[in-house]
Amino acid sequence: MSTDRSASLSVSLSVSEEEARAEASALDAADPLRAHRDAFVGSESSLVYFDGNSLGRPLRATAEHAAAFVRDDWGGRLIRGWDEQWMDAPFTVGDDIGRIVLGAAPGQTIVGDSTTVLLYKLLRAAFDSVHAAAPARVEIVVDRDNFPTDRFLVEGIAAERGAVVRWIDVDLDGGVTADALTAAVGPRTAVVLLSHIAYRSGYMADAAALTAIVHEAGALMVWDLCHSIGAVPIEADAWGFDLAVGCTYKYLNGGPGSPAFAYVAERLQGALAQPIQGWMGAADVFAMGPSYEPASGMRRFLSGTPPITAMVGMRDMLALIESVGMDAVRAKSIALTEFAVRLADAWLAPLGVLVASPRDAGSRGGHVTLSHPAMREVTARLWDDDVIPDYRDPGGLRIGLSPLSTSFAEVADGLAKVAQALRALG
Structure with missing residues (x-):
């Protein structure tokens, strides 16, 4: 993780949910691609969609x-x-x-x-x-x-x-x-x-x-x-x-x-x-x-x-994508995945979760995998709670973040629910 990136997305390991949501709100406000999120069906709902790496949200224009x-x-x-x-x-x-x-x-x-x-x-x-x-x-x-x-x-x-x-x-x-x-x-x-x-x-x-x-x-x-x-x-x-x-x-x-x-x-x-x-x-x-x-x-x-x-x-x-450019898409993707990794370190690592993806953004694509023996059960609970990641053996919860349709607030809300589900499973 680069020093510059860490400074721009400063989430400490002791961050509270309230603090993380406040920072997510600030990051969304500063996001040059934020207006495009409204172009997707379902973006106005409270559902957290962490599976864009399996099936992307449809555009309203497509309907x-x-x-x-x-x-x-x-x-x-x-x-x-x-x-x-x-x-x-x-x-x-x-x-x-x-x-x-x-x-x-x-x-x-x-x-x-x-x-x-x-x-x-x-x-x-x-x-x-x-x-x-x-x-x-x-x-x-x-x-x-x-x-x-x-x-x-x-x-x-x-x-x-x-x-x-x-x-x-x-x-x-x-x-x-x-x-x-x-x-x-x-x-x-x-x-x-x-x-x-x-x-x-x-x-x-x-x-x-x-x-x-x-x-x-x-x-x-x-x-x-x-x-x-x-x-x-x-x-x-x-x-x-x-x-x-x-x-x-x-x-x-x-x-x-x-x-x-x-x-x-x-x-x-x-x-x-x-x-x-x-x-x-x-x-x-x-x-x-x-x-x-x-x-x-x-x-x-x-x-x-x-x-x-x-x-x-x-x-x-x-x-x-052509209108915004792939460089902008990639920059947003890196920002989203780094935010997710650092929230995972803050909230999920104390619960035994490991980040099973590269920490170097240059070696990481658009999704982050979180590893824990209970992730299959966690995924089922999350789906019932309108948080939609996917599961891959062994014990991997995949967080797929689509740069043009995913917000930082969505990341914070979803990872908070992951922590809640893990605590509920004991």
């Missing part, structure tokens, strides 16, 4: 735009909508994601399937390409604390392709370091799959440094950006990314099950054959020909009909 889409775009234009705009939507929204939150030039990002499906496509395509060029490269590298989907996909693809899984053991309160990755990659490595921000601890990997390590080993790198996109600045092109996938229902507020996005560096697009061949990825979508020929560019990574309706919400959030 209006969704109704207009049903009435005008879908209801009014009907099938004509495909010719007029929908066929291009995966690419136009993808380029918006690239420009606003991903640091990617146009023509490298699409919106399409779920996170799981897109990860499968890119991971298998990457393995097949590298292994075909260098048959000795048979290993897929992944860490044991990566999100279950990522680990399950690696195991499944390894079984399909005769590959070998190379596991990296990590500290559950941290994540994959440069030393750990260097020790895991080598002449047998085909592809590496890592999460930019660890879903459990909130640890933020040095994506540029780790990508360089993988490239030096002669392999391809696939990044899972689900817990970082829209929460921290990313420079996919500048950091030398090969491939990446991220969801849009967390910090991009696309809504439950909104489609994921895929990034493929332009230099790789022609060399990768994605494994789910569907009509939308064909060179001539409407040829309805007897055999499949992949399209050029990012279209080849599409499979089925794009989820047009589900893109409405993310368009609204992307516009809001």
